[in-house]
Amino acid sequence: ETGVTQSPTHLIKTRGQQVTLRCSSQSGHNTVSWYQQALGQGPQFIFQYYREEENGRGNFPPRFSGLQFPNYSSELNVNALELDDSALYLCASSLAGTWTEAFFGQGTRLTVV
């Protein structure tokens, strides 16, 4: 088990609603990345946060936004939920500027109905 924790583990929302997912990074890691994984697919990079600033973004619309806090924990916010947002959302922590592995949390399963 990694030291990365995500909450909640499961969530059901209605189309059009907003959702906030949370992630606590592994001790000593200053970078948090978020990934979306649709069923049967590999994780897709959403964005990364370093020193409380967004540090790169994948091909996701602005209704996907995030925050990183001074203790390096992070939030992912999704506004105006769509059915296609149903997926497993994964948080990963790592050390900035290093070619090392990422440590993933167990994910949040979001279902939009």
Place this chain on the structure above:
Amino acid sequence: SQQGEEDPQALSIQEGENATMNCSYKTSINNLQWYRQNSGRGLVHLILIRSNEREKHSGRLRVTLDTSKKSSSLLITASRAADTASYFCATPRSNDYKLSFGAGTTVTVRA
């Protein structure tokens, strides 16, 4: 777009057999990483191989890397039921270290 692509998409083997899966990627890399995912849970890092390495071992895992062919393979020897999972290769982008994943290989180990 995905940098790595795994092959085959699915693999079913008997307990005790070896499982081999391949990964191809498109651009030059600093390293290539393999992750395991059990049934819709988080990813677990298995092994990292650097671009100047050709082979690496970790327990029952053996990874090879051929940078001239832009491909890697993961071999699991003497498979166990607990090896049933999806396996992904991932490469960090050279400018920002962000991981790019393939669609994965689903391995089923039959008792």
